[in-house]
Amino acid sequence: MRKDDKIIAVPASKIDPTYDDIKTISDLPKIEQQRLEAFFRVYKELPEGRKKVELAGFNDAAAAKQEIKSAWEAWKAKNPQ
Numbered sequence: 001m002r003k004d005d006k007i008i009a010v011p012a013s014k015i016d017p018t019y020d021d022i023k024t025i026s027d028l029p030k031i032e033q034q035r036l037e038a039f040f041r042v043y044k045e046l047p048e049g050r051k052k053v054e055l056a057g058f059n060d061a062a063a064a065k066q067e068i069k070s071a072w073e074a075w076k077a078k079n080p081q
Contacts, residue, residue, distance in 0.1 A: 007064050008036060025058040033058075 010019035022028060028036075037055060044053050 005067050006040065007067065008058075009064075024060055 008025065010016075010022045013020050025033060041053055041055060
């Protein structure tokens with residue numbers, strides 16, 4: 001099975017200070033967490049008959065940063081300057 005992680009981010013304070021108190025996924029209102037989960041559950045199934053999506057839950061910001069770092073390192077290895 002291929003890994004297909006997603007990164008969820010909020011705007012920086014200078015862009016929109018509304019999100020200043022959002023540091024982890026659990027800081028979002030429960031309804032927003034449910035909306036995100038619902039979106040990720042169905043977005044690859046459209047149009048009908050496409051991939052089945054399996055959700056494994058949410059991770060924290062540290063895991064997202066590590067995922068970004070790993071992806072960047074993999075890209076650099078494939079694209080040496």
